[in-house]
Structures are given as C-alpha cells and as structure tokens.
Amino acid sequence: MQGIWTTEHLRAAEARLLAATPEGALMQRAAFGVAVQAADLLAEHTGHVVGRRVALLVGAGNNGGDALWAGSFLRRRGVAVTAVLLNPERTHAAGLAALRRSGGRVITPARASQLLESVDLVIDGIIGLSARGALRGDAAALVGHIGAPVLAVDLPSGVDPDTGAVTGPAITATRTVTFGARKPVHVLNPERCGEVVLIDIGLAPELGEPDLRRLDGVDIAAAWPVPGPHDNKYTQGVTGVAAGSATYPGAAVLATGAAVLATSGMVRYAGPAADVVRARWPEVIATGSVTDAGRVQAWVVGPGIGTGQEGRGVLRQVLEAGVPVCADADATTLMARFPEVLDAREPGTPLVLTPHAGEFARLTGHELGHDRVAAVREAARKYDAVVLLKGNTTLVAAPDGRVLVNVAQGSWLATAGSGDVLSGLIGALLAGGVDPWLAAGAAAGVHSLAADLAARGVPVSASGVLAAIPDALRHLRHPGFPRP
Numbered sequence: 001m002q003g004i005w006t007t008e009h010l011r012a013a014e015a016r017l018l019a020a021t022p023e024g025a026l027m028q029r030a031a032f033g034v035a036v037q038a039a040d041l042l043a044e045h046t047g048h049v050v051g052r053r054v055a056l057l058v059g060a061g062n063n064g065g066d067a068l069w070a071g072s073f074l075r076r077r078g079v080a081v082t083a084v085l086l087n088p089e090r091t092h093a094a095g096l097a098a099l100r101r102s103g104g105r106v107i108t109p110a111r112a113s114q115l116l117e118s119v120d121l122v123i124d125g126i127i128g129l130s131a132r133g134a135l136r137g138d139a140a141a142l143v144g145h146i147g148a149p150v151l152a153v154d155l156p157s158g159v160d161p162d163t164g165a166v167t168g169p170a171i172t173a174t175r176t177v178t179f180g181a182r183k184p185v186h187v188l189n190p191e192r193c194g195e196v197v198l199i200d201i202g203l204a205p206e207l208g209e210p211d212l213r214r215l216d217g218v219d220i221a222a223a224w225p226v227p228g229p230h231d232n233k234y235t236q237g238v239t240g241v242a243a244g245s246a247t248y249p250g251a252a253v254l255a256t257g258a259a260v261l262a263t264s265g266m267v268r269y270a271g272p273a274a275d276v277v278r279a280r281w282p283e284v285i286a287t288g289s290v291t292d293a294g295r296v297q298a299w300v301v302g303p304g305i306g307t308g309q310e311g312r313g314v315l316r317q318v319l320e321a322g323v324p325v326c327a328d329a330d331a332t333t334l335m336a337r338f339p340e341v342l343d344a345r346e347p348g349t350p351l352v353l354t355p356h357a358g359e360f361a362r363l364t365g366h367e368l369g370h371d372r373v374a375a376v377r378e379a380a381r382k383y384d385a386v387v388l389l390k391g392n393t394t395l396v397a398a399p400d401g402r403v404l405v406n407v408a409q410g411s412w413l414a415t416a417g418s419g420d421v422l423s424g425l426i427g428a429l430l431a432g433g434v435d436p437w438l439a440a441g442a443a444a445g446v447h448s449l450a451a452d453l454a455a456r457g458v459p460v461s462a463s464g465v466l467a468a469i470p471d472a473l474r475h476l477r478h479p480g481f482p483r484p
Ligand SMILES: NC(=O)C1=CN([C@@H]2O[C@H](COP(=O)(O)OP(=O)(O)OC[C@H]3O[C@@H](n4cnc5c(N)ncnc54)[C@H](O)[C@@H]3O)[C@@H](O)[C@H]2O)[C@@H](O)CC1
Pocket: 014, 015, 018, 026, 027, 028, 030, 059, 060, 061, 062, 063, 064, 066, 126, 127, 128, 129, 130, 131, 132, 133, 134, 135, 136, 139, 153, 154, 158, 179, 201
C-alpha cells in the first residue's frame, strides 16, 4: 500500500526532520536527486549530458533553491545551466551562490523566452509545497514559451498540491521528482506530473497515517478471495445481480459476467433479462425477480434497471435483504431522486455507491468542484456508505474518511458498459466477505488493469474488458506467469 500525504501533514513531518538535520542537508539531498533525473532525461531525449543546455525556472522559495542546487550539480557534469530568476529579491541565497560558483548563468525573465524555446531541458523550480492557485506574473507568461521536456521539482508549478486542480497557467511535466513522500497532486493529476520519481530524504519515520492510499498489485492479490480445500460453491459467498431490462439486457450480461469471472462460487441473476443472461452465462442461476432469486451474500443493483417505478421496487427489495449492496448507475439516480428508498436499508449493512461525475452531482445536489477528495469524503459520510467516484483517477471513500486512489494507466475504460463490469466485480468481492472499502478499491484496480491488458494500445469494448478479467487476476496473483 502506497501512502500519500497532504501538504499540511508533510509540513509538520518536514519540520520535525529539519530540526534533526544539519542546515541545508535536506535540500542538497533533494537537489542531487533532481540533478540525477535531469541528466537521465537529457540522455534519454538527446543522447548526451555533456554540452547540453538546461534552463532553471526559479521561484521565490525552497523549490527554487532545489532547482539552483541541482543546476550547480549539473554544471559538474558539463551541462550549460542558465537560471531565470522570477523573483530576484527572494531567490534562495545559498542555492544562487552555489550556481554562480559552479559557473552557471543568471538572467531576468524579460530575456528568457528565447532561452526556453532553445534549451534541451527545463527544470521547474517555480513553486512547490507552498503553491496557491495558478501561476501568475512572469512565470505565467513564460510557460507558453517552453519547447523542451520539463522536469518538475516536487510538483508541476501552478497545479494545486492537494487537489491537483488547474485553474490557470500551469506547468505540464515530462517527469516530476518529489521528496520524502508522494503528494495528492501526483495521483490526482498524473497527466500534469508525467512520471513521478520519489527520492528518499529520510522523511518516512516522521510521516504518520497517510491521507490517501493507493493499493499495489500485492495488496489487491492479497485481498482477492481464493477458495480453500474446504470451500464449496456456497461457502465463498453467492453474488446476486439485479440489473438490465428486457429492452437493455446488455448491462445484465456484463455485470453478471464480471461477477462470474471475479471469484469462484456462484452467481444468481434476478430480472427481466434472465433468458439472455442464461444464454450467455450458463453457470448463472437466473430468475425473473429478486423475490424468486434465493439467498445471496451480496447484491449488485442498478445497471440498466431504469429510473421508473419498477427500478425503484427492485432497489427497495435489494436494500431490504440485509446483505451488502453495490448500487450502481440507475440505482444511484433513484437514491438521489427518492432518498426515502434508503429507509429500507438495515442500519449498518454495507453499501457501496459507484457514481460517475454526473450521478455524483445528482447524489450530492451540486456539481463536483475542484476538490474531488473532499467531495467524495463528504458523500461517504452523508450516505454512510463507501463511495467510489469514477474517472481516470478513481477515488474510494469510506464513511470514516479513509480514501483509496486508483490511477488508470490508460483511458480505454471510457467506453459504454465498462461501469457495469466494475459493479459486477465489486459485488463478487462483497459476497466473498471482503471489506467494502477494500473491495471497491481492489475491483477498481483489476478493472483498469483488465482494460490495459485487453486494449494493448487500441480501443477495447466493455466485453473485451470483461474477457480480460482472468488475465488481470493472473497477472496480479502470479506476476511471472507467461502472458497469453
Ligand atoms: N522543507 C523541506 O524539508 C524541504 C523542502 N524542499 C523544497 O521546498 C519546497 C517548499 O518551499 P517553500 O515553502 O519555500 O515554498 P515554495 O518554493 O513552494 O513557494 C515559494 C513562494 O512562492 C509563492 N507562491 C505561492 N503560490 C504562487 C503562485 N501561484 N504563483 C507565484 N508564486 C507563488 C509564495 O509566496 C511562496 O512562499 C518544496 O516543494 C521542495 O521543493 C526540499 O528542498 C526538500 C526539503
């Protein structure tokens, strides 16, 4: 599990570390890491380090100090370094002195546009942890002149460190080198950060509980239910799926199929698409209604059930069943329109809601703002449910405030029906007794991995994502297993 800390918590941790470290030592450690990454990018993009030209964009604080020290280290490797001082009176003095001693040049912003268009690499030391809002003044004006790859120091300047929001001019980095701990921006706006490289500066012992968490492959594999020698089809939990309609049976086929492929055990389907589901998935016990479905250990409800009277009835029945529920698609819209339907839920019964941004706005009554983390936490509290907010970065909040983040490698999941596959995965994990927060996070991880494996660089349908679930699970459980 990877931890991610907000600036508030990082500041406190850094203050404790600084107090116990000789002055300047941390910055030099950080800056050395920046220089190593800069040399690596130069070699990657131009084939050489010696004789290459690097521009430093230097702001008013320690972020600029890091860039200046990194510039002085690059000088030792024969790189031509020019620093653009954006705020000359507040430039980091020791860093500037080091750059000057090493033979680096210094220019004003007025003369920088041509430089930025011609160098081999730009190091962004404009702002770091203290950033507030988009870039202003000279920094804002210069961004448009950058023609080379950018190495961001700590984070791409102009992007909010805690929310990843971009509200005006901001840097887009090829790579970001960060120190001590990952910050929210690195997972909330991966597009702006590029590849993120973490440099150890000895901060780990000072960091408390992380604010956000990211599951790695090992966590997902460990959470995923696996049958033991004494298990049978019932002991692993039976998944119920109440989805689809006679007109739209596809959602039922996709959600049911995902539950079939996710875990061993058994899947029941209840709804008007029973014939179609049976024809596609002969191993599913399909009936026409929730009442006839028999016992299950968790329900998936929503995909394709419609937002009318009938769908409302199905949702109510499922919530009354007293087992964990994953409510997706139309079920979330119904909850937003008819909140009283939630009275049917037995208090304490786990509920997972999986809205996309539009459904989220319906559930909460307002548009999703810049702070997606705060919004999803608030919704989880309001509904006393695990809320999974979909997107390229998927967030999963528990009612107690814990948040998991899943960053999709690609965007191929932006295709019709892929959400139905996700709900089936979550339902199967809930039926298997997995903690709902972990279930939603692990399912999101497998879902996006399945999309990558299925797509391999070209578009993939939701059926293709579904078919790649076994590959994704094999990949996680047996990382060395030969790929098909
Ligand atoms: N504290 C530590 O332990 C370490 C900090 N390090 C570096 O220090 C950085 C933090 O440094 P600082 O706290 O000095 O502050 P920053 O360098 O992040 O910001 C400098 C100043 O920029 C101004 N500013 C804020 N938003 C702006 C905007 N939108 N446009 C223009 N100017 C803006 C503010 O006046 C702020 O004080 C980290 O990101 C990291 O790069 C590293 O040297 C490693 C060690």
